[in-house]
Amino acid sequence: MFGTKNxxxxxxxxxxxAKALNLSVTTVSRALAGYPDVAPATRARVEKAARRSxxxxxxVARSLRTGRTGAVGVVLPTDPxxxxxxxxxxxxxxxxxxxxxxxxxxxxxxxxxxxxxIKVYRRLIDHRRVDGIVVARTxxxxxxxxxxxxxxxxxxxxxxxxTRKPYAYVDVxxxxxxxxxxxxxxxxxxxxxxxxxxxxSYMFAHFRAEGWxxxxxxxxxxxxxxxxxxxxxxxxxxxTRELLGAPDRPTAILCATDRLAVGALHAIAAAKLRPGxxxxxxxxxxxxxASYTDPxxxxxxxxxxxxxxxxxxxxxxxxxxxxxxxxxxxxxARLVARASDGPPASSVVAPTQIPKTGGTDNEAAESR
Numbered sequence: 567m568f569g570t571k572n573x574x575x576x577x578x579x580x581x582x583x584a585k586a587l588n589l590s591v592t593t594v595s596r597a598l599a600g601y602p603d604v605a606p607a608t609r610a611r612v613e614k615a616a617r618r619s620x621x622x623x624x625x626v627a628r629s630l631r632t633g634r635t636g637a638v639g640v641v642l643p644t645d646p647x648x649x650x651x652x653x654x655x656x657x658x659x660x661x662x663x664x665x666x667x668x669x670x671x672x673x674x675x676x677x678x679x680x681x682x683x684i685k686v687y688r689r690l691i692d693h694r695r696v697d698g699i700v701v702a703r704t705x706x707x708x709x710x711x712x713x714x715x716x717x718x719x720x721x722x723x724x725x726x727x728x729t730r731k732p733y734a735y736v737d738v739x740x741x742x743x744x745x746x747x748x749x750x751x752x753x754x755x756x757x758x759x760x761x762x763x764x765x766x767s768y769m770f771a772h773f774r775a776e777g778w779x780x781x782x783x784x785x786x787x788x789x790x791x792x793x794x795x796x797x798x799x800x801x802x803x804x805x806t807r808e809l810l811g812a813p814d815r816p817t818a819i820l821c822a823t824d825r826l827a828v829g830a831l832h833a834i835a836a837a838k839l840r841p842g843x844x845x846x847x848x849x850x851x852x853x854x855x856a857s858y859t860d861p862x863x864x865x866x867x868x869x870x871x872x873x874x875x876x877x878x879x880x881x882x883x884x885x886x887x888x889x890x891x892x893x894x895x896x897x898x899a900r901l902v903a904r905a906s907d908g909p910p911a912s913s914v915v916a917p918t919q920i921p922k923t924g925g926t927d928n929e930a931a932e933s934r
Contacts, residue, residue, distance in 0.1 A: 578621050587615055599901075600610065620675045637671040638881060639696035641686050643679045643703055647889070652853045653823070654702065655714050657724065660874025661700065667833050668882060670697075684713055691719055699880045700724060703854075704735075720884040725769050732891035735886060736876045738848025740770055740850070741777035743866045743899040744820060747848050750901065751818040754909045757787055760816035762805045762826050763794040771785055774822050774850065790816065797822060802829025803836075810837050810845070817845060817910040824856050824865055825848040831906065846907035861905035 584594040597612035599606045604612075630849075642654055658674060665672045673696055677683040687710060688695050697720065701710050704725030714721045715731060723735040730742070751759050761778045764771035775792065782790055793808055795801035802821060806829065807815055821827035827849030834841045841847055842861045849856060852867035880893045881905075 568657070578619055580897060581616060583612075583621050586619075587612065596685070598856035613823045620804050623664060628775070630798055634697050634885075635694060636669070637673050637689050637696045637701065638698040638885075639673045639675070640702060642674065642676040643683060643688075644676050651825075652855070653851055654871050655701070657874060660870050661878050664875055670877070670882070675885050676830060683763075684709060687713055692715055698722075698885045700881065702879055706769050706772055708769075710788045711893060720881060720890075722884065723883045724873065724877060726773075727769055732894075733818045734871050734880050734890040734893035736880065736893075736895045736897070738868050738873065738897045738899050740773040740899065741780070743901070744777030745781040745784075746777075746822055747866060748778050749785065751820075751846060751848070751907065754818075754846065754907065756818040756910055758814065758816045759787065759790045759818045759820065760809050760829055761790060761792040761820045761822070762802055762809070763792055763822045765794050766798045766824070771822055774820075778820055788845075796798065797826050798893060799825050799829040799832075802826035803833045804829070806830040806833035807837070810839070811932045816843075818907065819845060819847050819851045821847060823852040824853045824863065827865065827906075828855060828859060831863070835860075840911070842908055844879070844911050846910070848901075848907050852902050856902075856904070859906070864904045864907045865902055867902050868899055886933075 580594060581591050584591045587594065593604060594612050597609040598616060611778065630784065631657060640658065644651070644654075645912070658672070660862040662672050673690075675686060677686040687699070690699065699714060699719065699721040701708070701714070701721055701723040702725075704711070704723050704727050706728045708729075710721075711721075711727050711729060711733060715733065716830055721734070723733060726735055726736070726737050727733075727911055748759060750790060760780070763775055766775065771794065778790070778792075782788070791809060791812070793805035795805055802825060805826075806819060807821065810833065821830055827847055830847050831841045834845045834847070839845055847863065849863050849865035850868075852865045856863040856865045876895055876897075880895075884890060884893070
């Protein structure tokens with residue numbers, strides 16, 4: 567019918583498409599935007615012509631017409647220039663593919679938690695830079711959630727917060743995962759199980775500690791020691807050294823993240839102990855590094871792809887006017903068994919059947 571350019575040799579415009587179809591510009595525009603007042607046959611005709619001609623709407627013109635930017639934002643809670651957390655990178659990649667498929671740009675920036683962070687959120691909203699926001703790494707009392715709710719702005723939280731006002735979130739059941747991991751270690755024969763955690767201000771750390779404590783209590787085991795700091799390899803190393811220096815050192819350590827667990831493995835080896843034999847270690851996240859530690863790390867795998875898909879789908883619906891109270895999704899995590907945990911060296915207790923909260927994947931268990 568016509569090519570991808572008009573008779574002036576420039577890219578096809580909406581008016582060119584309308585002229586070729588003998589329709590008004592308004593009708594073609596509303597047909598492409600999916601408005602219900604356009605007859606289905608007309609919409610199908612317009613969409614077919616747009617596909618055949620390779621017509622692409624002008625994003626600037628579309629933004630002026632609809633008031634939409636065609637972009638969503640993620641403000642990483644970290645120092646600007648530091649995007650070194652592998653979890654964030656994996657989560658952004660999972661969402662980015664889905665947003666791109668929906669022809670929505672993902673705008674990523676960073677800000678220090680606190681006033682600087684809220685200023686960035688305010689700028690994104692007031693300057694109409696984005697149509698929606700994904701809130702990453704939620705806190706128990708989260709001013710970002712409160713601010714976005716006060717503005718009535720579409721957002722999805724990756725994680726839960728302590729608030730009574732409904733909001734849309736996608737989270738993974740870390741409490742159930744850590745209770746199951748505690749039961750696994752107890753079934754191996756461990757009785758002194760410690761936790762290397764992130765600060766309790768993070769909601770994920772609060773839930774993982776809750777699961778650990780609940781597991782110990784239900785098994786009738788004594789309360790374990792807990793140490794907490796920002797989830798880095800350095801802090802995992804330092805906190806594990808503190809635990810190993812105690813007179814009654816733990817024989818097993820749960821770590822709130824894989825990064826903490828990597829530091830724990832190095833601290834155990836530096837103390838002339840054998841990770842996985844003298845001291846068992848279980849991490850959380852199943853980052854790529856977990857397969858290549860020495861020994862390979864038993865860890866808990868988050869369904870990042872599923873979480874990314876659901877976060878994108880929910881945010882798109884919220885931007886179309888859906889009620890945030892209708893979206894509260896809790897996903898399951900799965901334990902991936904490798905070689906960093908097992909019976910304590912002084913024990914001959916064989917592993918018994920463990921309740922499968924969230925399921926278990928076995929990898930390299932035979933490498934012990």
